[in-house]
Amino acid sequence: MSAADDLSAPFELASPAFAMYQLLKELCLNNAEFFRRDDSEGGQRLHAGFLAVGDHVGLVAPLVHRLRRVAPSFDFNSSTPGNGYRSFNSVVDMCVVHGVKLCRQICDGRDSFLFRKSHYAKEVEACGHLLASLGSCLQLLQTMLSWGRPGELFSPEAENHTAEELLRHTEAINMYCFYGRCLGFQYCESMQKILKTISIMMASFSELYYSRPGLLSQATATLVTGGRYLLDPELRARRLVNISQYATVDFCKSFWLLSEMELLGRVPGMVCPAVAVNKVISIPPEPLEHARPDGSRVAVPIPDAHIGTAPVQARLLSAARREGMEMGEGRDARGQPVLPPSSALVIHCHGGGFVSQSSHSHEMYLREWACQLGVPVLSVDYSLAPRAPFPRALQEVLYAYCWALHNAHLLGSTAEKVVLVGDSAGANLNLGVAMKCVELGLRRPDGLFLAYVPVLVSFLPSPSRLLCIMDPLLPFGFMMRCLKAYACPGDGAGSPRSSASGKDDTESFEEVSESDLLELAAHKSAVSGGGSDTLTTVSLASLGSRPEADQSPEEPASARPEADGMLDRYVLRCDTDSQGREVPVLTTEPGGDEQVLFEAPCEPGLSARLGLAVSSLTSSVANTLGLASSRKPAACWQPREHTAGSRSPVAQLDALHHRSPSEEFQFQVPKDPYLSPYYASDDVLRQLPPTSILSLQLDPCLDDCVMFARRLDRLGCRVSLDVVDGLPHGFLNFSAFSKEAHGGSMLCVKRIRDLLGLARQGDGVQ
Incomplete structure (x- = not known):
């Protein structure tokens, strides 16, 4: 039947x-x-x-x-x-x-x-x-x-x-x-509160984004509009649906960037476990060769698509200092013994729809994973669309993976076991890297952990994808614009400007990935005189986390060649010490002698720090909006039903429009297996390493995960699938605020530990 x-x-x-x-x-x-x-x-x-x-x-x-x-x-x-x-x-x-x-x-x-x-x-x-x-x-x-x-x-x-x-x-x-009175009814109770708060923030942010009043009026408008959307769910629903239908990808990027503002960016250090190492690393685009199992050597492709060659940024997190990470010998700056290198290494790729976020915005769970697993975690900050569409991000993640294998000793690991870990867009990139390793004859990762991964980057009909019409975090319009910006840059998604040489026609400083520029904008110097909102002058290599307080600078580099190389070429600055406190670090520009020393202010009391954080909130929002407007000065709100001068953008946001979604989303996505791993051949998929997939009962990508897991299983691959109920797409970023989300995060830790072959520790993981 x-x-x-x-x-x-x-x-x-x-x-x-x-x-x-x-x-x-x-x-x-x-x-x-x-x-x-x-x-x-x-x-x-x-x-x-x-x-x-x-x-x-x-x-x-x-x-x-x-x-x-x-x-x-x-x-x-x-x-x-x-x-x-x-x-x-x-x-x-x-x-x-x-x-x-x-x-x-x-x-x-x-x-x-x-x-x-x-x-x-x-x-x-x-x-x-x-x-x-x-x-x-x-x-x-x-x-x-x-x-x-x-x-x-x-x-x-x-x-x-x-x-x-x-x-x-x-x-x-x-x-x-x-999106009105029943918003988030399908999720667990703890997530319902979080999603309603985020929805109110999105509605309020839209007024700031499109009207851009002065700084003082921004703060006032945020309070007033936030209360209005709290008390009037119908108004909030109209605003959110219209944002989903009409707002450009720049709005999506700017809103998701809020998690990296100076105030919210400090949250991981307040509520998450402290890590001993939190460094941003700049990987130079240098020739790199890899030995095949048969003894031959293959050159690793240097990322060059769309924006030319540029360093790849990554963040190293570790619960303990290990040999190779430390520039001194014997003991770290707090007198704790330095551990021997770990036999395992986790390489992580963050989500964000290929267009937004960074390793910093995913620290909420990465810190805890580093502590629970007890192994170094390297999170790659790949370049973002629409400035760097497919295949730029895939090239960078592949290059960072190969660099990590060749320089594992600098990461505190022997890389005997290497597992690729990612969520959403990052998981898609990890799959592409594993397939590239099969194609090029590179060393394959020892395991893949993929959280709510899209494996078919196209809007083919599927029942779970219909869930996006009611998803507060991944509405249909957002999902389609991110897809278009990454996979179809020639269809008006904001393709990058290129010169005759093939490189992006920008200044050399702008050759850094957009995620790095945004992170730098969010993390202004804490000691700039006079409360200025201008960015701290730093070298290309010092794009990292903000300076930290109440610590002396790190020890000078030892005479060991590998330590010197790490300091001179890769290390930017430390983000936190073992107590989660901010420390200033001496950074060195690659290929030069210029040094920038970030001075640390005296650490204020808790109330004073909260006051400083609140005062920086509105300036960070203003700076975010300033970056958005400078990147795309044209009007971002141009609905088809209205002429440019008929109504103001804010008025249109609150109007009831009758608009068919099919009017805009008419574009073809190429059937490239490195864009959509579901299209990969059976011969390639059979060679994938053991794969663990985690999806959600209410995730638009659920059917992707189910069908991909079934295909791997039919091919005889070692694959497991977990389907968690009551949580939304991107739940890992809320693991510190929701009991259910934290339970899902701990399930991820268990699956990663199984892939690494690590013995279970007394950390409460079931």
């Missing part, structure tokens, strides 16, 4: 799986009858709202039942339930649970004199709109079932249906209901 035939199976509302649906319908009827006799406007709205919710429950329940019957055939295996069809069943279940809680709350308080009818009428109406939109999604999923073969989430038949066709089907879905 095919999946489409199975949809005709009879539905019984009284089945145990739908007891909650029946309960919601009964509660709706009870409340509707109570308010039927209420002649007030609020009472009549509640009466009509409950009737609507009850009707939608009756329409949605059979659709969920039919999908529930066929969903198991799309799982990775019987012990790992998870795919896009199951995800939507889970979302509807959570919506029903939300409706039951709301109905019970109203039942308990409807007789009270203080009962707010207008408030609860809006809540009930929002729940009804939510169920109606989910019903439209479920009908679309049934259409998608008819497009493909049973058990195939990405099937050859599905490729005959374009992204535009899927987008036209979504026009009837009311996306506003997912």
Whole structure:
């Protein structure tokens, strides 16, 4: 029996799986009858709202039942339930649970004199709109079932249906209901609070981004607009949906950059475990050869796409100082013994949609991973699109990987075991590096850990990808603009300017990756005179973390040649000492004698430090917006429905637009296996190292992970898949603030430890 035939199976509302649906319908009827006799406007709205919710429950329940019957055939295996069809069943279940809680709350308080009818009428109406939109999604999923073969989430038949066709089907879905009063209902409770806060920040930031008032008015506007979006969920929903539909990739980059502002950038040092080593390293683009197993040698390609040759930046984190890292001998600056080199090394690539973020913005979990694993972690800061689209980032990560193998002694490791680790876009790059190693005959990594990885960088129809219409962190518009900027730079995504020589037509300082420029902008000198917002004058090699306080400069370099080379060519400056305190470090410019010494101010008390951090917040936002405007001075908000002078950008952000998403996202992504590893040949995939994949039940990339894991399993590769529930895409960045997210992070640590073959330590990992 095919999946489409199975949809005709009879539905019984009284089945145990739908007891909650029946309960919601009964509660709706009870409340509707109570308010039927209420002649007030609020009472009549509640009466009509409950009737609507009850009707939608009756329409949605059979659709969920039919999908529930066929969903198991799309799982990775019987012990790992998870795919896009199951995800939507889970979302509807959570919506029903939300409706039951709301109905019970109203039942308990409807007789009270203080009962707010207008408030609860809006809540009930929002729940009804939510169920109606989910019903439209479920009908679309049934259409998608008819497009493909049973058990195939990405099937050859599905490729005959374009992204535009899927987008036209979504026009009837009311996306506003997912970003208003019910925002984040499908996630665990701790993440709901975080996502609502981020959504309010995004809505408020959009006003600063497009209006750009003065610094003082920015601070005032942030407080006022933030409160407005907190009190008016409908206004927030309109703003967020319109941002998703119209804002450019520059807005996405600028908003995600907020995590690296001076205030937020200090959070990892406050709430995360302290690390003894946190250094930014500049890897020079020098000729590099690698020995093949047969004894022949192969030249490692030097990154040169789009912006010419430039150093590759990376961040080294370690819970303890090890031989090779230390420029002195015997003991570190705090008198602790220096450990021998680790036999293992973790090379990490951060996420950010290929267009934003850096190793610094991912320190929230990298610090803890370095401490839990007890091995050095090297996080690569690859260049970002749209200035450096595909394949620039892949070239840089491959080069950094090969450099790390040749210089492992400088990283405190013997590199007997090397595992590539990454999340989202970074995981995609790691897969490309492993395939490049197979192609070029380079040493393959000993394992791959991939968190919520996109393996098919194209908008082919798949059920989990429909989740992006309700994802607060990865909405559909953001995802498509990032994809276009990285994979299709010639389609107006902001392709880089190139000179006749093939290099970017910019100053030499701008040849550094954009992530480095943004990090430098976010980490201004803490001692610039007069509170100036100007950037500290540093050499190319001193693009790193901000200076740290309450420590003396590091010891001078020893006479060992490898230590001298590390100081002269690679080390920038230390970010934290073993207590997480800031330390000033002497940095040396590559190929020259110029040195820049960052002086450390006296460490103030906690209240004073918080006051300084708050005072720097608005200046950091202003600096961020200044960079955004200098990179792209043209207007970023140009909706098709309005002329340039008809309405202000802020007014358009709050308007209710009827716009088809298919109007803009009409572009073709090349079927390059290094862009979309799903297209790689079986011969290449069979040679991949042991692979551990972690995905999320509510992640738009879930189907990518499931289908890729199934393909590797069919080819006889060693592969495992974990599907975690209740967390959003990018949850690792919130592991310090959510118990569930922290549990997911610890599962990642366990899987990485298994790939490294390390013995489990008493760190609480199950």
